[in-house]
Amino acid sequence: MESLLHSQIELFGRITNSFENLKKVGSASITLGIVEARFQALEKNWEKFEAQHDKLLARHWDALADFDYRKNDMQATAEDAYLQQKGLYLDALRTLKGRITTENSVAASDAPHPPHPPRTTLPRIQLPQFFGRYEEWPSFRDLFHSIIGMDTTTTQVEKLHYLKFCLKGEAELLVRNLPTTDENFDRAWNVLINYFENKRLLVRSYISKFTALQKLKGESASDLCQLYHDVMSTVGSLEGIGRPITRGED
Template sequence: MVDDLKDLLVEQSTIIASIKRVLANFKKIGKANVTQYKVKKRLENLEALWEKCQRQHVRLLQVATAEEQRTVGYFSTDEFFAAEDDYHESADHLADIIVISYLVTEFSGKFAEWENFRGIFESLVASKESLSNTQKLHYLKASVTGATPRY
């Protein structure tokens, strides 16, 4: 294997590892510390990593011989395509957080507003498979305004 290919593979491995850590590291900051700025910066950084990964993949394809593309683990195990899946999962999760925080409406507790609020909330939050039930509950609680009723 040519040294150029080895160097490119090491660099690509580092890029892919960074892409894989984006979502896990984001979740470590905790919901209480999540801000629009942090979510947007993580998404921007993820986008930059993905662009770099794509460019590096093209360089790898240009440098590797047909034999190396059949036998080198990076190619034979489709590491690039696995990284693409990780990128999409992370990007979707971060984008959902941005959209939800912008679009979730508030519910004052008035019965006349319930149907409209429920429809919007279900389409923006409840139907999102990328959100856990805990996250959905968090968004629901954050959407309710006014005094808590006493029974």
């Protein structure tokens, strides 16, 4: 019994002074690993204290009546000390983990970001198709350029794949024989610009489309609305290529 009592008193001292002994290491030397190791030691000491307390109760309870261990209820005192020490360790662990998370976030934000790796699978994008009609070139040009041409994550050869996919008819014939390589995207795009950026032909195409509008068969609201939209479409197209209806040189 005396050996058990001596062991309990020793364990009580370890439990009570556990966190204080950790601080003796010095704040500069306290790491997450050291705190976790000390915390695990506290848990083991408490488990051993409880196990030995159960032995004392089972074998020597009556004999303990004359000892301070039972008189002062050392088990309850040790439990309070254990819970207090455990709380200190949990607070310390939370603080250290929060500090590490913050430091990692700062380091990640300061680190150079690697370039985007080239994609091997092209995404499915709803792209416009161009059949070679002059009046459709400006809208196709602007839409394709905004979706694909300005995309910095898409390689030049991928852009050429997209372009060839979108071209049909006469437009496709212009670039059909260009090999699908990085350097040929700009070449193909310039071929299309040189061929379809003929503003005089664009103006004639828009005017021809306008003069081909069917005459009104009646004065219904829907017919008038359709005529209005057709006229405004032609006006907008002419202004879009820098040839407003106020200019007559074309």
